[in-house]
Amino acid sequence: MKIQLWREILSPYDLAVKELIIKFEHLMHEYREQGLYSPIEQVTGRVKTVSSILDKAQKKGVAADEIEERITDIAGVRIICQFVEDIQKVVEIIRERTDMEIVSERDYVSHMKESGYRSYHIIVLYEVHTVNGAKKLHAEIQIRTLAMNFWSTIEHSLQYKYKENIPDHISQKLTNVANAIISLDNEMSSVRSEIMDAQISSHIRSGLVSDILTTIQNLYRVTTKREVQKIQDEFYRIYELDDIDQLRRFARELDVIAEGYRVQSVEQGGSEDTCP
Ligand code: 0O2
Secondary structure, eight states, X not given: OOOOOHHHHHHHHHHHHHHHHHHHHHHHHHHHHXXXXXXXXXXXXXXXXXXXXXXXXXXXXXXXXXXXXXXXXXXXXXXXXXXHHHHHHHHHHHHHOSSEEEEEEEETTTSOOTTSOOOEEEEEEEEEEETTEEEEEEEEEEEEEHHHHHHHHHHHHHHHHHTTOOOHHHHHHHHHHHHHHHHHHHHHHHTHHHHHXXXXXXXXXXXXXXXXXXXXXXXXXXXXXXXXXXHHHHHHHHHHHTOHHHHHHHHHHHHHHHHHHHHHHHHTTOOTXXXX
16 A cells, blocks of 8 residues: 555645635625625635544545545535525535536435434535646535534534444434424524525625725825814714615715815826825
């Protein structure tokens, strides 16, 4: 058997996990920047430890030189959603991507495992580029709700403590909680659209506030202190009204004022940064 240098073996998996996290997080930010609801709430990832890889290989009867081919979750990314419906949306997003090739899918959301575990698993082939060239490797993407993640995190830590032998009374509690989590996710789904609307409004509001404050900051450099003070007082007055339309209107008016100063500074041949 070839000598296995684990640090070198795992390095491309580390790269894959980092790239995948960045790609999914970027999607999440794009949704929010466009004032849309993001089906992705949170993204995490890890490279399996060598001892966990060896344990799994031993359990599944995988020879050491077949590990990379047959242990398909050395690179693992977890996508957490708020609602059960979001899981399918994320699955569709992954199916449409051309930078990851789906090898297999397992739906433990509709088909809960005997343990009570629920999650949607997709194994993909993903290409990374290292100093040794391109390498296609397996990565496992687990997609689940916040509530499902809560259950599986607790259960996973118990598995670590008790191995295969979780005491019956704890097992029973875990089953009860797994059922409670199904009800919880269903309850949350029934108010999904209201929650989505509230969250979108909150993102839009904080985006508007941040744009307004940036414009005020820029105006500070080109107009009088008195004028900026007046604008800032007006901003606080409107902010207190807690009315997103008023905030939107104020942001537009401020943009027009800022644009006026920009045009003025170009006509006078000065730069935008020129102080009065
Ligand atoms: P870790 O420590 O999370 O990496 P199979 O293909 O069925 O022979 P495999 O590869 O275990 O075996 O597939 P499966 O069942 O889809 O499980 C893959 C991963 O899902 C597991 O990896 C766990 O992360 C998670 N998982 C599956 N079943 C359970 C469960 O009952 N409870 C919890 N908490 N997690 C589960 P690992 O390598 O087992 O563990």
